[in-house]
Amino acid sequence: MLTVLSVKDAKERILSAVTAQTHCTTVPLPDATERVLARSVAAQHDLPTFPRSTMDGYAVRAKDTFGASESMPALFDVAGEVMMGQAPPAAVAAGQALRIATGGMLPEGSDAVVMVEHTEDLGGATLAVNRAVAPGENTIARGEDIKAGETILPAGHILRPQDIGALAAMGQVMIDVAQKPRVAILSTGDELVMPDMEPKEGQIRDINSYLLSAWAQRCGAEPSRLGIIPDTAEELLNALQNTGDYDCVILSGGSSAGTRDHTASCIDQLGKPGVLFHGVSMRPGKPLIFGVVDGKPYFGLSGNPTSAMVGFLLFVRPLLLQMAGAVERNPVITARAERNLSSASGREDYIRAALYEQEGQLWARPILGQANLISTVVRGDALLRIPQNSEGIEAGDTVEVMLI
Numbered sequence: 001m002l003t004v005l006s007v008k009d010a011k012e013r014i015l016s017a018v019t020a021q022t023h024c025t026t027v028p029l030p031d032a033t034e035r036v037l038a039r040s041v042a043a044q045h046d047l048p049t050f051p052r053s054t055m056d057g058y059a060v061r062a063k064d065t066f067g068a069s070e071s072m073p074a075l076f077d078v079a080g081e082v083m084m085g086q087a088p089p090a091a092v093a094a095g096q097a098l099r100i101a102t103g104g105m106l107p108e109g110s111d112a113v114v115m116v117e118h119t120e121d122l123g124g125a126t127l128a129v130n131r132a133v134a135p136g137e138n139t140i141a142r143g144e145d146i147k148a149g150e151t152i153l154p155a156g157h158i159l160r161p162q163d164i165g166a167l168a169a170m171g172q173v174m175i176d177v178a179q180k181p182r183v184a185i186l187s188t189g190d191e192l193v194m195p196d197m198e199p200k201e202g203q204i205r206d207i208n209s210y211l212l213s214a215w216a217q218r219c220g221a222e223p224s225r226l227g228i229i230p231d232t233a234e235e236l237l238n239a240l241q242n243t244g245d246y247d248c249v250i251l252s253g254g255s256s257a258g259t260r261d262h263t264a265s266c267i268d269q270l271g272k273p274g275v276l277f278h279g280v281s282m283r284p285g286k287p288l289i290f291g292v293v294d295g296k297p298y299f300g301l302s303g304n305p306t307s308a309m310v311g312f313l314l315f316v317r318p319l320l321l322q323m324a325g326a327v328e329r330n331p332v333i334t335a336r337a338e339r340n341l342s343s344a345s346g347r348e349d350y351i352r353a354a355l356y357e358q359e360g361q362l363w364a365r366p367i368l369g370q371a372n373l374i375s376t377v378v379r380g381d382a383l384l385r386i387p388q389n390s391e392g393i394e395a396g397d398t399v400e401v402m403l404i
């Protein structure tokens with residue numbers, strides 16, 4: 001029987017039915033990109049560990065430049081040069097300057113850098129400075145970037161390229177990350193053949209297991225495509241019984257109410273509690289099945305590729321992230337709808353849309369087409385959400401969009 005839930009309720013039931021996996025593994029820093037951090041990382045030292053110049057010029061005591069101007073330059077003795085990657089050769093005393101490059105270590109005694117453009121070399125180690133600098137100007141203080149002991153990245157954070165850079169700066173070369181959830185992906189349907197086959201009349205190539213495993217990879221999971229299962233209950237049950245090594249199972253096709261659709265009954269036959277709900281009031285992807293057997297989640301997504309993808313993004317992705325202990329970063333992005341769109345009240349719609357910018361505004365141009373058409377998501381950049389209680393939107397309305 002089809003018990004239809006709202007998108008919100010369905011997501012809540014899914015997330016509360018499965019507990020997070022806390023297994024952790026240690027990987028070399030370059031392999032940690034897009035992985036979920038298992039433990040928070042605190043800075044073991046200040047960054048930078050020494051004060052640095054941010055300009056090419058001369059390290060000075062700021063107060064020695066006060067009042068300096070083009071017509072009344074301040075004169076300095078150039079007492080040497082700070083070499084890159086080396087400690088300064090000397091401290092800066094009153095009336096002295098040390099030549100320094102961007103990134104060079106600020107000498108003791110100095111607290112500012114005068115840009116070379118604002119100086120004139122008068123020869124004989126004498127320098128004219130024709131602009132005053134304030135204390136701290138053109139420098140970075142020790143610890144200004146990151147302070148020792150500060151939490152740089154919290155547990156559950158999905159590591160982005162910039163995070164990898166920060167970890168490198170801290171000398172963290174081995175990173176504790178959550179183990180990737182292992183996801184079994186199966187396509188069901190007598191009409192399906194592998195992508196490397198030439199389909200005969202009435203046959204089509206399997207899109208979903210490739211589409212879904214690519215998305216699973218993007219969510220930090222480890223997908224395995226277990227192939228195409230014919231539309232018989234025996235073969236489906238047999239295939240499901242062979243998914244013991246996986247943390248999550250995703251099926252597509254065979255989820256609607258048709259007589260040949262066996263997904264729900266096979267999940268129930270696997271064990272308890274079995275199917276928790278069948279159907280979500282949304283379009284596309286309404287005939288979505290979710291079940292749990294011995295703590296392991298099972299999804300039966302619609303066969304239509306776009307519906308399968310929407311079901312994955314709304315329900316499977318948050319669960320996979322939760323299983324890895326990840327904190328989902330889901331900033332709501334809004335855009336203005338280019339045209340009117342109708343929807344049935346009581347149902348949440350996800351319309352494929354192309355985004356473009358016009359006069360500083362983000363606009364969403366709906367891409368209309370059946371959920372079976374893969375081109376709608378290929379040409380689209382986002383899914384435009386029409387909320388459950390809405391009967392549609394009007395051109396110019398601000399709507400939520402999910403980037404795809």
Ligand SMILES: Nc1nc2c(c(=O)[nH]1)N[C@H]1C(S)=C(S)[C@@H](COP(=O)(O)OP(=O)(O)OC[C@H]3O[C@@H](n4cnc5c(N)ncnc54)[C@H](O)[C@@H]3O)O[C@H]1N2
Pocket residue numbers: 187188189191192204205206207208209252253254255256257258261284285286287301302303304305307371372
């Ligand atoms: N009489 C009714 N018919 C249908 C209803 C309904 O309420 N009453 N719902 C429609 C909706 S909505 C959807 S969505 C589909 C759901 O169907 P299934 O999830 O059972 O999937 P299939 O029937 O197996 O396939 C639907 C469609 O997608 C193609 N497909 C399936 N798997 C793949 C794959 N791996 N790669 C590419 N394409 C795939 C399949 O060939 C069908 O064209 O039911 C509607 N019908």
Ligand code: MOO
Pocket residue numbers: 282283284285286287302304307371372
């Ligand atoms: O609701 Mo079905 O999932 O695509 O058309």
